[in-house]
Amino acid sequence: MARPVQYNLTQKPLEESLAMGEAPEGFTGEGFFATKLSDVVGLARKNSIWPLPFATSCCGIEFMALMGSHYDLARFGSERVSFSPRQCDLLMVMGTIAKKMAPIVKQVYLQMAEPRWVLAMGACASSGGIFDTYSVLQGIDQIIPVDVYVPGCPPRPEAVLDGFMKVQDLVGKEDLRRRNSSRYQELMHSYGIQ
Amino acid sequence: MITNEIIRQKLTEKFGDELTGWEEPYGMLTFTAPKDFNLKILQFLYDSDELKFRFLTDLCAVHYPERTGEELSVVYHIHNLVDNIRIRFKVFTNIEKPDVFSATALYASANWMERETFDFYGVNFIGHPNLKRILNVDDMEYFPMRKEFPLEDQSRLDKDDEMFGR
Numbered sequence: 001m002a003r004p005v006q007y008n009l010t011q012k013p014l015e016e017s018l019a020m021g022e023a024p025e026g027f028t029g030e031g032f033f034a035t036k037l038s039d040v041v042g043l044a045r046k047n048s049i050w051p052l053p054f055a056t057s058c059c060g061i062e063f064m065a066l067m068g069s070h071y072d073l074a075r076f077g078s079e080r081v082s083f084s085p086r087q088c089d090l091l092m093v094m095g096t097i098a099k100k101m102a103p104i105v106k107q108v109y110l111q112m113a114e115p116r117w118v119l120a121m122g123a124c125a126s127s128g129g130i131f132d133t134y135s136v137l138q139g140i141d142q143i144i145p146v147d148v149y150v151p152g153c154p155p156r157p158e159a160v161l162d163g164f165m166k167v168q169d170l171v172g173k174e175d176l177r178r179r180n181s182s183r184y185q186e187l188m189h190s191y192g193i194q
Numbered sequence: 195m196i197t198n199e200i201i202r203q204k205l206t207e208k209f210g211d212e213l214t215g216w217e218e219p220y221g222m223l224t225f226t227a228p229k230d231f232n233l234k235i236l237q238f239l240y241d242s243d244e245l246k247f248r249f250l251t252d253l254c255a256v257h258y259p260e261r262t263g264e265e266l267s268v269v270y271h272i273h274n275l276v277d278n279i280r281i282r283f284k285v286f287t288n289i290e291k292p293d294v295f296s297a298t299a300l301y302a303s304a305n306w307m308e309r310e311t312f313d314f315y316g317v318n319f320i321g322h323p324n325l326k327r328i329l330n331v332d333d334m335e336y337f338p339m340r341k342e343f344p345l346e347d348q349s350r351l352d353k354d355d356e357m358f359g360r
Contacts, residue, residue, distance in 0.1 A: 099331045132346045134338040135330060 046172035052088035056095030265289035314339035
């Protein structure tokens, strides 16, 4: 017997404040709104982060769930997953990085244009995880600077969403001059990046 | 149809008492040979119209730290594809000068397997056309499967040895 088809017969009123972001602090008047440039740039950047998935193992499978309709990373302005590092803002390293893979991760990072952020997903990318062995890199922060670590083995998509929102937070609040600061240069220098 | 007894008899006729340590674990004929004989044995088994061992299934090494003077063993697994019979033989070498003749002239497949064996155990295959690391990073300074090296990555400072059972 065929299953009866169900239709959405009940009308549901649209919720208010649907998909409304928070406006930055500023002065509002008739026909104008004045705020800091950095706030506007931060707002634009944080809601259009283009991720570059660098998936090497099971965390990559969780990432596929994250990009799917159920968890839907596109809600956060990251519909466009790019596989070209030049156009990406966020490098998401997901999975075990072997020592032989380390130069490739670094090269991908170097190919990304500033400003760039890095999210390490899962125990392996964050610390080497259970692979405490001669062939595995003990955390990608040995070769590139990492902004957000997501723990778990593998983390659930919700955890990655949480980490992603942390990245958004960092991106939105970042000072426009941070990348030119001597402290940032020092950090890059400690990784051997000019 | 050839059997383990026939193979053993043929090998003993050819090489006499040089071959020792005859065993048949799980029905697979196994013996030990002096390391200078490895190519002669492989060639004999390959050329013989009766034995026809013409496929090198595997080539690997084992480290026995307690066997002074013959710490490293190189193991050859060869297969007669016609009669579907496999045999295995080992050669032993000391670890200070681990020189073993390369089988690449006879089996092209030995090329990568010998590189892997060199990579992990440091066996120096004489006559290999390109003996360099294949799986590990090029700048690795040791042979990680030798038993004096601990499995764990020694570069980590954040792990408490007591907590992690080191």
